[in-house]
Amino acid sequence: MATLSDQDLVFSFLGDPTRRPNVRRIDTHAASVFLFGDRALKIKRAVRLPFLDYSTLALRKAACTKEIEINRPFAPDIYLRVAAITKAPDGSLDIDGPGSPIEYAVEMRRFDDSQTLDHLAARGHLSAGLPELLADSISASHAVAPRASTSAWIESIPAWIDAFAASFRGSQRFVEEDVNELRTLCHAAFSQLRPRLEQRARDGYVRRCHGDLHLANIVVIQDKPVLFDAIEFDERIATIDVLYDLAFPLMDLLHFEQPFAANHLLNRYFSTAVNDQTGGLATLPLFMTIRAAIRAQVFLARLDRDDGDRSATLEIAESYFQLARRLIRPATPMMIAVGGLSGTGKSALARALAPLLGPPPGAVVLRSDVLRKHLFGVQETERLPAAAYTPDSSLQVYQELAKQAERVLAQGFTVIVDAVFSRDDERAAIDDLAKRLKIPLVGLFLVADLRIRQARVRDRSNDASDATESVALRQEDYEIGPLTWTQVDASGTPETTLARSLSLLPTSP
Incomplete structure (x- = not known):
């Protein structure tokens, strides 16, 4: 016995x-x-x-x-x-x-396991500010994560690609041509990105991270996201580029059909990361693809162990596999410039548009108000003195906006540039950038009467803009000059402004 x-x-x-x-x-x-x-x-x-x-x-x-x-x-x-x-x-x-x-x-x-982000996302219960709080938590963890003394993880990426491809073939659950295409595109992307990955390793962006940040390993406790169940059993698996760590929740939010949350996580992280991470944007499609493919592999493996609903497990594996195929496909980026006087709703429109634009997880939003605070070395919601708004400082802000927009576009991501753009030369600089890069540009200039603009400015709180009702009044005297961008009536609700703006895009998102 x-x-x-x-x-x-x-x-x-x-x-x-x-x-x-x-x-x-x-x-x-x-x-x-x-x-x-x-x-x-x-x-x-x-x-x-x-x-x-x-x-x-x-x-x-x-x-x-x-x-x-x-x-x-x-x-x-x-x-x-x-x-x-x-x-x-x-x-x-x-x-x-x-x-x-x-x-x-x-x-x-x-803790209440019904409050893990996978459950919340499946129910559509992610609160409005949660992605930003999650970005702050992830960014803070990366800031203190020990730097790796080796970039060995880069050498392991081709093996991971081959491993999930072999697993997919062995399962005979997916179309072989689709598997082969996914493998080929991943290897091609890795070959192209390898110099960038090696440079990021030299720059200290390969660190001992959480390593397993899918949504089931993040829980909301007292209205704040808490990361748990980090990888402890293998330093190699968790010693990765910080953006590969970020790619997991980005991908998983897309899997759970939460594109707005994914985009807001992306933009908040890149806006607040201790070190400038925008040079690594090009890595995200491959990183998210690998994360999705490995997740599909995990669920395929569960088919041999699960006594429950095997068809549901297979369906999840299939959805991750198809997401991986979608994420690795290159997309044509575009640039959207959103101008308008203070209180017209530029930032609200940019935030609403960004998740709807390809490639996933949406457009990178560059906001002049935020950039100005960064240039002056203060927190986003800290008020700057009038001296920070001289013509010279504003010229510096607009030049930096164009520089960062070019950097984003060069890596295959759509960018939304959000600024007043009250001067003809400021708008012309954006027009020239798009022409030089041969990138589609949509210029939108929002308009609303003074009463509406002042009311909106007055109601703002915890925002990067320093505009006041008196600033809005002074802007009435601006000489806007000839507008080649499309004027958009922004006097209604944000939803109405979004609908009007979407109708002006060259293709429906």
């Missing part, structure tokens, strides 16, 4: 409803989590896999210790300690009892 292993005994002990009423067990390929009361205990399963080894008690204890070490900076209120499961001489088990340890667990403070 077979005897139970120590781990089997531990699982029976922790899952005993007579000891822990309403206990719930969640199993993955590498761990079993027991939820009870306000606590969760995560046990490493006694397995050896190609990418991890938990086959001995010593290895599992070390893995638990490492998980606490890696995750506590992300989620200090969740990750508490390593707890020992002990066995007394009489055979009874306890948590941190007087007996000998036969297993170890990561003890965590339990």
Whole structure:
């Protein structure tokens, strides 16, 4: 008669409803989590896999210790300690009892798992400001992440591409021609991007990151996103370009059909990252594609383990696969310039337009108000003195806007430039840029009467603009000059302005 292993005994002990009423067990390929009361205990399963080894008690204890070490900076209120499961001489088990340890667990403070971002996104319940808060959390984690002393992860990318392609072929779930095309496009993109990736590694952008930032590993606690379950079992998998870390939630938001959230995450991250990351924009299509393809691979692997709805699992795998195919395809970028006096709704329009424009996850928004604050080294909502608005400083802002727009466009992304553009030479500079780059340009100039503009300016809060009602009044005397851009009546609702503007684009998004 077979005897139970120590781990089997531990699982029976922790899952005993007579000891822990309403206990719930969640199993993955590498761990079993027991939820009870306000606590969760995560046990490493006694397995050896190609990418991890938990086959001995010593290895599992070390893995638990490492998980606490890696995750506590992300989620200090969740990750508490390593707890020992002990066995007394009489055979009874306890948590941190007087007996000998036969297993170890990561003890965590339990949270409401219905508030993980995958559940919220599936229900369409992502709050309006959540993507920006998530961007801030990810950016902060990257700012303190240890820099890698090697760029070995770059060498591993072709192997990852070949691995998921081989997995897709072996499953026989996807059309072989589609798999081959995906592999070919990924390798071609990698070859083109390799010099850029190597330069980013030299610049310190390869760091020890979270490594597994899909939406199920982000939870909202007290209205703030918290990152958890970072990779602890393999430094190599988590030592990556910071934008490959960002690419996971960007891709997953697109998978859950949340393009607005994905775009706002993108723009907030690039606006607030400690180091300028815009030079890495070109990497995102490949990074998001790899993330989507590996996610498809993960769900295909679950087909062999799941006792539940296999058709649903296959459907998810298929959706990630098709998303990967869509993300790797190059798109033609365009430039949209949104001008207008203060209070016409330029920034609201830019923010609404950006998610609707290709390539995914939408256009990069460059806002003069934000750029001016960056140039003066202050926070976005910190008010600048009048000296920051001299003709010379404004010229510098517009020149920098054009420079950054060119940088974005050169990497294949659509850009929206948001500024007053009250002078003919400011608009002409944007026109000339588009002509020189042979990029389609749509110039929109929003108009609304003074009363509406002043009311909107008055109602602003926590915004980068320093415009006041008196500024709006003074702007009435501006000599706009001849307009070659299309005037858009912006006196109505933001939705009406968006609809009017969309009708002016050369193709429907």
